[in-house]
Amino acid sequence: MTDRYASFVQSGAGRTLVKRLGLPDPPRLRRHRPGDPLLPGPALLGAATGGRLAEPVGRILAFAGVEVRDPLTVDADTRFGALVYDATGVTDSTGLRQLYDFLHPHARSVLPSGRVIVLGTPPAECGSPREATAQRALEGLTRSIGKEFGRGVTAQLVYVTKETGNASDGPDLSAGTLTSLDSTLRFLLSGRSAYVSGQVVRVGAGHAQAPADWDRPLDGQVALVTGAARGIGAALARVLARDGAQVVALDVPAAGDALAAVANEIGGSAVQLDLTTPEAPARLAEHLASRHGRVDVVVHNAGITRDKTLGRMDADRWDSVIDVNLSSQERINDVLLERKLIPAGGRIVAVSSIAGIAGNRGQTNYATSKAGVIGLVDSLAPVLRERQISVNAVAPGFIETRMTARIPLMVREAGRRMNSMSQGGLPVDVAETIGWLAWPASGAVSGNVVRVCGQSLLGA
Amino acid sequence: MTDRYASFVQSGAGRTLVKRLGLPDPPRLRRHRPGDPLLPGPALLGAATGGRLAEPVGRILAFAGVEVRDPLTVDADTRFGALVYDATGVTDSTGLRQLYDFLHPHARSVLPSGRVIVLGTPPAECGSPREATAQRALEGLTRSIGKEFGRGVTAQLVYVTKETGNASDGPDLSAGTLTSLDSTLRFLLSGRSAYVSGQVVRVGAGHAQAPADWDRPLDGQVALVTGAARGIGAALARVLARDGAQVVALDVPAAGDALAAVANEIGGSAVQLDLTTPEAPARLAEHLASRHGRVDVVVHNAGITRDKTLGRMDADRWDSVIDVNLSSQERINDVLLERKLIPAGGRIVAVSSIAGIAGNRGQTNYATSKAGVIGLVDSLAPVLRERQISVNAVAPGFIETRMTARIPLMVREAGRRMNSMSQGGLPVDVAETIGWLAWPASGAVSGNVVRVCGQSLLGA
Numbered sequence: 048m049t050d051r052y053a054s055f056v057q058s059g060a061g062r063t064l065v066k067r068l069g070l071p072d073p074p075r076l077r078r079h080r081p082g083d084p085l086l087p088g089p090a091l092l093g094a095a096t097g098g099r100l101a102e103p104v105g106r107i108l109a110f111a112g113v114e115v116r117d118p119l120t121v122d123a124d125t126r127f128g129a130l131v132y133d134a135t136g137v138t139d140s141t142g143l144r145q146l147y148d149f150l151h152p153h154a155r156s157v158l159p160s161g162r163v164i165v166l167g168t169p170p171a172e173c174g175s176p177r178e179a180t181a182q183r184a185l186e187g188l189t190r191s192i193g194k195e196f197g198r199g200v201t202a203q204l205v206y207v208t209k210e211t212g213n214a215s216d217g218p219d220l221s222a223g224t225l226t227s228l229d230s231t232l233r234f235l236l237s238g239r240s241a242y243v244s245g246q247v248v249r250v251g252a253g254h255a256q257a258p259a260d261w262d263r264p265l266d267g268q269v270a271l272v273t274g275a276a277r278g279i280g281a282a283l284a285r286v287l288a289r290d291g292a293q294v295v296a297l298d299v300p301a302a303g304d305a306l307a308a309v310a311n312e313i314g315g316s317a318v319q320l321d322l323t324t325p326e327a328p329a330r331l332a333e334h335l336a337s338r339h340g341r342v343d344v345v346v347h348n349a350g351i352t353r354d355k356t357l358g359r360m361d362a363d364r365w366d367s368v369i370d371v372n373l374s375s376q377e378r379i380n381d382v383l384l385e386r387k388l389i390p391a392g393g394r395i396v397a398v399s400s401i402a403g404i405a406g407n408r409g410q411t412n413y414a415t416s417k418a419g420v421i422g423l424v425d426s427l428a429p430v431l432r433e434r435q436i437s438v439n440a441v442a443p444g445f446i447e448t449r450m451t452a453r454i455p456l457m458v459r460e461a462g463r464r465m466n467s468m469s470q471g472g473l474p475v476d477v478a479e480t481i482g483w484l485a486w487p488a489s490g491a492v493s494g495n496v497v498r499v500c501g502q503s504l505l506g507a
Numbered sequence: 508m509t510d511r512y513a514s515f516v517q518s519g520a521g522r523t524l525v526k527r528l529g530l531p532d533p534p535r536l537r538r539h540r541p542g543d544p545l546l547p548g549p550a551l552l553g554a555a556t557g558g559r560l561a562e563p564v565g566r567i568l569a570f571a572g573v574e575v576r577d578p579l580t581v582d583a584d585t586r587f588g589a590l591v592y593d594a595t596g597v598t599d600s601t602g603l604r605q606l607y608d609f610l611h612p613h614a615r616s617v618l619p620s621g622r623v624i625v626l627g628t629p630p631a632e633c634g635s636p637r638e639a640t641a642q643r644a645l646e647g648l649t650r651s652i653g654k655e656f657g658r659g660v661t662a663q664l665v666y667v668t669k670e671t672g673n674a675s676d677g678p679d680l681s682a683g684t685l686t687s688l689d690s691t692l693r694f695l696l697s698g699r700s701a702y703v704s705g706q707v708v709r710v711g712a713g714h715a716q717a718p719a720d721w722d723r724p725l726d727g728q729v730a731l732v733t734g735a736a737r738g739i740g741a742a743l744a745r746v747l748a749r750d751g752a753q754v755v756a757l758d759v760p761a762a763g764d765a766l767a768a769v770a771n772e773i774g775g776s777a778v779q780l781d782l783t784t785p786e787a788p789a790r791l792a793e794h795l796a797s798r799h800g801r802v803d804v805v806v807h808n809a810g811i812t813r814d815k816t817l818g819r820m821d822a823d824r825w826d827s828v829i830d831v832n833l834s835s836q837e838r839i840n841d842v843l844l845e846r847k848l849i850p851a852g853g854r855i856v857a858v859s860s861i862a863g864i865a866g867n868r869g870q871t872n873y874a875t876s877k878a879g880v881i882g883l884v885d886s887l888a889p890v891l892r893e894r895q896i897s898v899n900a901v902a903p904g905f906i907e908t909r910m911t912a913r914i915p916l917m918v919r920e921a922g923r924r925m926n927s928m929s930q931g932g933l934p935v936d937v938a939e940t941i942g943w944l945a946w947p948a949s950g951a952v953s954g955n956v957v958r959v960c961g962q963s964l965l966g967a
Contacts, residue, residue: 357610360607362611407651425630
């Protein structure tokens, strides 16, 4: 479960050797600790002519305690915690030059684990094919930056809907943008997003509720976590509890002891239940109704693998993986939604996988189930929008868990290093990403599938 | 430009050595020659209960000379050229089991360079979240099969709109489906799609015109190819001419001799023009108008690379790459469309790149331009639908050209082998894919970005 090579490289003797031999050089990633500032240095904030987001973003950053600098007045040798650019003013491909002009002089001035964030307009909302083309082009830029900058620097593209919040429309609407974009900017700038890079995040027009304390963004929320006894689920239970949630930790009876230990550690409750049984959804609903009267956050994390090539796979391997990883999620959602146990402001977060995006040898069953999870997000998000419930997924890449520790050494090393961070992620990285999607402040983020993969080379 | 390792492996002595040492084993791919049958063996055709496509697909296959077998009556030791499955009847995740039941017994009976094609309904058109989820799950299955089956077998998912052609709606509508799906099935089954795998193709409701002779699918069409002097462009000019088109081969004046040689070889005409000059679009339009009165097929293939990391990239590298690869395409499209030189039934095909999908180190300019090409397709396709003009892109992966021959050996070898075919593609593979999109028979295929990458691991 530990990456000994990375520990070695990050030691003094290791550093020297790695540099001399030109070996992979996994940086120590900046990870969130409560009370940390959002960034390790100032943010440089620029905008293309006519952009609609620079002003509200400047206010969000300043309110979050970030020191904001202007490209026109900045010192040539300043080093930055983040480069943030409002590209919503780019209306055709020649206008993309403005991003070059902003980024080129400062490309080598980003601090380790710094951030590059480009804000754009969703191409489908653009007024002309030329504008849509230029806005879509931004994705090639940010993904390349993620691969190029190294040293734990991440790069993201955030498409912000035009529907609410145009700074020029007056104070109320711009306040709307502030609220809807705030949680996403804070997540992407902070150490919470240590292992998230090369992503496209879409911020829509949903209702977002800012917390009283951004170090307790889940205060008072009731959160269900399935598969909570170990690995990503246990890390998730801890993160949600740290951020203020009352956690209902669920796992199969066979994992009862580990589950109880997690629940006790975080002051949550434990539920032993096999979710694949026909009566499970109703029993779970009754438990949540009687103990809490509701569940604000539902995280479908429970999942299994039963790998075999398709020709050698028995039917039970197919059925059990599809049922645990996909069908049981659908049954539970249906019962919780029918019984109105997920209130307005509710959040559903499902765990997909990069195997569900890219496919994988020996995992026809697993990849089918995890691609289905993406379909679940895509299809439920619009349906639940009017009930103010968001639905999103995370897609982990190589995460250091008991599951990946069993992979043969050479395959494991390839999986670990073939990403922009040259290392595997930790369960906490997935947990922090799910946490962000679960916040009451993230109501404008729905229908997203966010990879937590260090920008793994594995794609589609 | 040649993959000596693959040639060695495909020789008798090489085969033995590779098997003994467990080295990568690139198969010899089946490629199209005029007059070839579509498949090297019979097709097994199955369908989920209630599927709407099995019947028209069966007729398409039979009409195309494919021997179609039924899973209920087939011999256990039959080997297949293709497994084709109509999954449109799958309405929830438990129904996915039907795909397992169809594929499992025959997974090891697919001939080398055989085909697996799954047909589904676009998730956005599905009647319920459950159905949309299951239809989306198919993508994880086909991508995994592409990675798993090996030996040059490809796997694709084809989403077919419900808008036209439901077999149960009577002969006229089902004939509609036949026509719209025919070109895509023929391409995917044939050796033309040798290096296309793990793709999702969307077949819509556009008007499709079947050719008199499927070995001359471009008969009588006027086709413009930019960057035609060498590499992919030259291969493309040859393929389009072989398939019946009158080819207008265009390149910069500096490549005049090579361009003339290509044009002479195929009986086409040569145009020397630098597309980045302000007067180029009008001059091109005038040339096409005076010589041909129209242009049925426009292929934007001309492209350049000027690699540098962003901090070291001078402005000219940025500007020239964006201009050649993206802005000049936009200017040409606009002039040709304004002057109505592209008639109903016209085709625009642009060359993107997997770098435009995944980003690439040292290619912020190139990846931005190629992501923009995807934006161009996405945004123009709906606008041009009413004029019956389709717009699509191909995204090549590692293709054996002069450009890739200059990549350092170890990086080149990694690029070549990190895909489901364990080899680079040939320029003709990209050309055949563009050819399919250019056919009058492919009018229902618009807004697609099809990778020609052997299912490269590089993704997003």
